[in-house]
Amino acid sequence: MIPPLVPFMGAQKRILFTLAAVWLTGHCFAQTAAFTSDKTSGCLPVTINFKDLSTGSPTTWDWDLGNGNTSKLQNPSAVYAIAGTYTITLRVSGGSIAERKAYIHVYDFPKPSFTSVAPPTGCTPLKVEFRDTSTPGSGANTNWLWAFGDGGSSTERNPTYTYTTPGTRPVSVRVTNQYGCSKTSLQSFFAEAQGPNVVFEQDGDVFCQAPATVKFTNKTTGAAPFAYSWDFNDGTSSTDPGPSHPFTKEGTYTVTLRAVDAKGCQGSSTAGINVGSEGGLSVTPSATKVCVGQPVTFDANVTSPAISWVWRFGNGAVSHEQDPGTIVYKTADTYTVRLEALLVGKSCASVVTKTIEVVPDPVPNFTTSADCNYKVTFTNRSTKATRVEWFLDGVLYSTASSFVYPYAGPGNYTVKLVAYNSLNCSKELEMPVTVPAKPQAYFEPNKTQSCTEPSLAGCAPFTVDFVNKSTAASSFTSRWSFGDNTISTSKNPTHTYGKGSYAVTLTIRTPEGCTSTMSAAVTVSDVTPEAAFTFDKNKVCPHEDVNFTSTSKNAVFICWNFGDGNTGNGTNVSHYYEKPGTYTITMIAKNAGCSDTETKVDVITVGDPFVDFKITKDCQDPYKVTIEDLTSKCDTKTWDFGDGTIKTGNVSSYRYAATGEYTIKLTGTNNTSHCTVEKPVPVAIHDVKASFTIDNPKPCKNAPVQFESTSEGAASLTWDFGNGAPAQSGIQASTSYDHSREFNVTLTAKDPDGCPDVATLKVNVLSLEGNFNFIANGISCDALDVQFYDTSVANPEVTAWLWEFGDGNTSIEQHPAYTYTQEKHYPVKLTITNNEGECSYIRYDAVVFMNPVADFTTVTEEFAFCMNEDIQLRNDSRNATSQRWEFSNGTSSTTMHPVVSYPNTGSYTVTLDVENSYGCKKSFSREITITKPVASFTAVNTEIDCPPLDTTFKGNKDGIVLWEWDFGDQNRIEPRTDSISLYRYTRPGIYDVTLYATDANGCRDTVTQMSKIRVGGPDATFVDDSFGRTCVNDSIGFTATPLNNNVKTYHWDLADGTVVDREVPTIGHRYAGTGERFVSLTVFDEKGCPVVSASSVTVTVSDSSLIKFDYGPRCIFEGESFTVRAGSDEQDLTWSWDVGDSPVGTDAVATITTEKHGNYPVKLHALNAAGCYSTVTQEVPVRARLTMIPNIFTPNGDGTNETFELQGLELSAWDLLVYNRWGGTVYKKNNYQNNWTGGGLSSGVYFYTVTNSFCPDRNYKGTVTISK
Missing domain, CATH: 2.60.40.10 (Immunoglobulins)
Incomplete structure (x- = not known):
């Protein structure tokens, strides 16, 4: 059972109310302690000011300041005199406590002290080493500041200091620890620099002219006695205490007095004496060493104003101005510049001189030589130059003295040489360099043949005038080999050939040794062809083919003239005629230059009609075509217009119903000739319609306007914008307008026939043109004030403005002011509006607010x-x-x-x-x-009587990182990082050696030792007389040229095992085998010194080509033709064929026509690329035909017609087979000998087959009657 709740509820509510009131009281009125201070650390003694930060409005404060002191103040102060860490506590009313442990830190000062390594006493200059012995107090010492008593100082911990003048100086040091606490030493420390105080006077400082005697008075003090030494700066001296001294020459002298006191300490003093010129004047030239023409300026400095100035520059120029301006020396020399100035307060003129060296300009020059493969050697011939730069077609290529550049081919190239002297002044020489083309041997006869025969074919005797059309960059020599064991060196020789085939070869050679060869075949015949031809019809219609056939004899080439302006060639040709009429046919038969002509006059008749017509079009009626009928002698005419329409008779025009592509075909017939002829003509029907659109028909001034065509059937488009701008083409176009008014824009569209259509639209440009100005003021380097002013023009007037300042901000004022605070480039845009529209005007980068950045x-x-x-x-x-x-x-x-x-x-x-x-x-x-590096070198082993000479070169190494050597023998070593170079000289001569030295910064210096190397011994070069090419067993000659007077004998190695020693410089040889022969020459002097010639002659020995030929068919009978085909493993051979002594062709394949039986001696000749000639001969058997086969014989014993006798049997071998009418064999005999008598057979008719014994496919078949 649950107890009653009511009484307890009331008690509970009262308890909860009481607790809530207590809680609210504590939280609404509580105080919380808090504080801070103006600093929390310092060097003792330090005063700290505390500040109360408590909340809740306390009424009392209890401070424990950590140093034994307390306070009731709200914001107390405390002094801390002992180094250490202190905790601060604050208690406020209400009981709240704030405590900060180790809040205040107080640091002690360093305790500075020092000493010196040795006693700080001695003669000047006195060097003292100081040692810091300070202690830090708190933390560690971090900084030292020394004061040495003579104005000198140091921040090192243990400095060394030198006293240069005598005296006793106090020394102190200020030490600072890591907390910034500093203290200066209080110890008494003195450095005593001992020595005499040297002082002297003279009775004058300036003397206007020499000689001048000066009296010196010595006022030296210190530890006497003193020993003196005077230096008068003119090569004389004195030990007198107070001498008088004569200065005999003008100049400025620095007089020095040195004194040694009783302690052995020294001191000195100096004074200036000016004889002949007052002091106070100096001259600073802009440069003391210049190039010719380089301006020099002079800066005169004086200690007091000058009354007068006289400049003499050594080149005749004089000036009376303090600033003489710019002086230019035009000739290389050394010049003395003299300035005389009379200064205020001076009794003598002040004079100063400077020497200016004018270095001569470099003189750039170079030579070139090209080899046969487009490689050009560039050689520097500049004078007074220390380095050069080569530019090939504008690009720096080399800095070497000489180099070889491989050009890709012949042509004219630009080369610039820049020469620099020792001052880096330059002169340049730019010249075109011609790279010659390789020589090209080429020749032609002076006459050309008609028809298609080659020009080098003719009838015997055949005389050819050869025209040498070879090309070479320079002169060249010619060598002709005519292929009949004769040669010529004329440029354009004449040669007569007899019957046969020959290979003529031309070889040309330039003075540089470059060669080129061309060969051609010459074919000479004594056989004149007999021209004859037939044709298959003599009456034809237009466009009907006529077939022509040559029946010529001994003809190799056939040419035709068809009588209508057209020609052809070949044995069998076809031709048709366009127009009616009669035509004469001419045929030319040729054989190796021998020709015969047959002409048949008016043998071809082309019947009527003539069919042709022309059409024209009218742009005003694009669907209509007008027809011009050109036909003649047409009895009927039919027109097909290609759209299904057919018309007959005469037609003058036709109208199509639609556009499109059509063909008009006219068919004409002549009833007399029964000829029908067609003539097709294509026609295109177009109907162009022009139209276009505008993206903005009311644009602003200068705004782009876009146009686009919508035309139909247009092949071309032309735009006229009405603003004077050039016309444009294409489907799309654009323009802008710089005037405010109305413009007519016209588009003309044309069809493929050029018929036009025009469309026009209007563009109305607004009278609204935005513009503005502004003024920018830099109020500081952090902001920019800009006042903008509207200057727009409009009609009607502007009703609104919109400014966009480029940083996101805007304004609608007409004339706004604006401040930029960020560095940037700002675009400013102004948009103006009236009752017709709006337009904008923008300036990109209008306002630039950017602080400078130096870099x-x-x-x-x-x-x-x-x-x-x-x-x-x-x-x-x-x-x-x-x-x-x-x-x-x-x-x-x-x-x-x-x-x-x-x-x-x-x-x-x-x-x-x-x-x-x-x-x-x-x-x-x-x-x-x-x-700047300095180039120098030494060499070990520089002379020898007989090569080789091995020399060691050693370059200076000071500051040099690259050594580049030119050994004077056309051999230059690329830059290397080793200063020592070993080099072998293999040829006699005297050589200059040059070293190019480069330091780490790329700076160069050059040194050349002239005639440094001397190598004795003989030397020679040699060449051959066949341009490096010969054939097996042909003669080739070699000729040597001595390069000095030391050559005694010539040792030839002909590279085929033949070695010959001779005292004359020529030798001849024949090579028995093919291949490359590397011929060498060694020359000897009287002492037996051998030197191998630098010449390198490679002889290519070629053999006649291995050739062969075949023929077909294998069975050939008299009157038939056979084909011969040449063969070889080599390519690019020149061929020619002979039968006996008669040439028959110059192709790899030839056709030979036989006339009689027998063995035909066919010769094949070949000329290879090396110019070597080869021949192969083969007899081709041509068999005889049987001349008559009887159809009856009478073996009846009367001695007449007893055997079956075949006439012509004796000229070949034939097999006979005889069989009866049932197919049974009655007689068979191989190699039949005309001796069959029909033995055992009865009279009757029998069948026979006579077959050639060598050619089974050749046979005769027939019947023979035996009558007994």
Whole structure:
């Protein structure tokens, strides 16, 4: 049972209310302690100011400040005088406590102290080594600042310092620990530098002329006695305490007095004496060593104003101005520049001189030589040059003194040589270099043959005038071999041939040794052909073929003239005629230049009609065609118009119903000739319709407008925009208009026949032209104020403006002001509106707010260069409107991309200062290093009487990384990283040796030792007389040319086992086998020194080609033709054929026609590419036919007609087979001998087959009657 709840509920509610009130009281009015301080650390003593940050509005504060002190203040202060860490506690009313442990850190000061390694006492210069002995207090010591008592200082911990003047100086050090606590040493430490205080005076400093005697008064103090030494700077001295000294020459002298005191310490003092010229004047030339024509400026500096100036520049020029301007020396020499100036307060003129050396310009020059394979050798012939650069077609290719360049082919090429002198001044020479084409041997006879026969064919005796049309870049010599064991060296020889086949060869050779060869076959016949021909019909209709057949004898080539302006060739030809009429036929039969002609006059008759017509079209009526009928002698005419329409008779025009492609065909017939002729003519019917659309017919001024054609049937489209712009073509076009008015746009569409159609639309350009100006003010380098002004023109007037400032912000004011705060390029767009529309005007990069950024590099992006090398600087700064360069050599520039050079080695700081239009500035610097190597070398073993000579070259290594050698014998070693080079000289001669030295920065220096190497011994070159080519067993000659007077004997190695020693420089030889022969020559002097000739002659020995031929068919009977086919494993052979002594062809395949039986001696001749000739002969058997076979014989014993006798049997072998009418064999005999008598057979008719014994497919069949 559940107890009653009501009384307990009331008690429970009262308890909960009480607890809630307590909880609210604690949380609505509680205080929370918190604090901070102005600092938490410091060097003792340190004062800390605390600040209460408690919440809940406390009324009391109890502070424990950690140093034994307390406070009741809300924001107390405390002083901490002992180094250490302190905990701070704050208790506020309500009992809340805030505690920060180790909150305050207090640090002690260092305790500075030091000593010296040795006692700080001694003669000047006194070098003292100091040692720090300080302790840090708190943490570690990190910084030291020394004061040495004479103005000198150091931040090293243990410095070494040198005192240069006598005196006693206090020394101190200020030490700072890692917490920034500093303290200066209080110890008494003195450095005592001992020595005399040397002082002297003279009775004058300036004397206007020499000689001048000067009295010197010595006022030296210190530890006496002193020993003195005077140096008067004129080569004399004195030990007197106070001498008088005469200066006998004008000049500026630095007088020095040195004194040694009693302790042995030394001191000195100097003074200047000017004789003949006052001091206070100096001259700085812009350069002391220049090129011819290079300007020099002089900067005169004075210590007081000058009354007068006199410049003498050594070249006759004089100036009386302080700034004489620019001086240009036009001749290489050494010049003395003298400046005399009378300064205010001076009694004598001040004089100063400078020497200017003007270096001569280099003189560029070079030579070239080309070989036979387009390789050109370039050789530098420049004078007064230290280095060169070669540019081939504008591109830097080489810096070598000589090099070989392989061109791809002949032609004219541009070569530029730039020569530099020691100051890097340059002169250039640009010349065209012609690379000659390879020689090309070519010849023709001076006359050409008609028909299709080759020009080198003719009737015996055949005289040919050879025309040499060879080409070569220079002169050439000619050598002709006519193929009949005769030769000629004439350029254009004449030669007469007898009957036969010959190979004529032309070889040309240039002075450079380049050769070329051409060969051709000559065919000479004594057989004149007999011309004859037939044709299959003599009356034809137009377009009907006539077949012509040559029946000529001994003909190799046949040519036809058909009488209508057309020709042809071949044995059997067909031809048709276009027009009616009669025609004369001419045929020419040829055989190796011998010819015969047959003409048949008016033998072909072409009957009527003539059918032809022309059509024209009218653009005004595109479906109509007009017909011009050209037919003649037509009895009937039929017209087919290709659309299903057929008409007869005369037609002058026709109209088509639709567009399309048609063919009009006219058919004409002549009733007399019964000829029908067709003439088709194609025709196309078009109907063009022009139309187009405009994307915006009311555009803004200068806005693009797009047009698109919707025309039909157009082959071409032409747009006229009405604004004077050039016409455009194509389906789409565009233009813009720069005037506000109405324009007519016209599209002309034309069909394929050129018939036009025109469409016109209007474009109305709005009179609404946006524009604006603005003024930008740089209020600082961080912001830009811009005032914009609307200058738009509109009719009617503008009613609204919308500005877009390029950063997302806009304005609708007419003349807004705007401030840019971010660096950027801003496009500004203005859109204006009136009651006709709106137009926009935009300026890209209108507002540019960018601070300058200074930056630069060199164009090579390298920063190490050579002396006097032009250094092209590239200004990469951004957003700058002006710049200034400082080169740390006394010069400056305001050029955008200046060029600077330095005459001396070292490091130079280049500084670029830039500024924008608002006055904001930036600066940037880089270091540039200038270097120069010095080339020098030595050589070991430089002379010998007989090669080879092995020489060791050793180059200077100081600062050099690459050594490049030119040994003077056309051999140049590419740059290498080894300074020592071993080289062997193999040829006699005197050689200059050059070293090109390069340092790590690419700077070069060159040194040449003239006639450094001397190699004795004989030497010679040699050539052959056949241009390196010969045939087996043909004679070839070699000729040597001595290169000095030391040659005694010639040792020839002919490369086939033949070795010959001779004292004369010529030799002849015949090679028995084919192949390449590398012929060499060794020459000897009287001492027996052998030297192998540098000439290299390779002789290619060729053999006659291995050739053969076959013929077919194998069975040939008299009157038949057979074909011969040449064969060889070699390619590109020139062929010719003879039968006996008669030429029959010059192709690999020839046809020979027989006239009688017997063995035909067929000869095949071949000429190969090497010019070697070969012949093979084969007899071709031509068999005789049987001349008569009887059809009856009478073996009856009367002695007449007793046997079956075949006439012509004796000329070949024949087999006889006789059989009866039932097919039974009654007689069979191989190699029948006309001796069958029909023995045992009765009279009657019998069948026979006579078969050739060698050609079973050749037989005669028939019947023979035996009558007994």
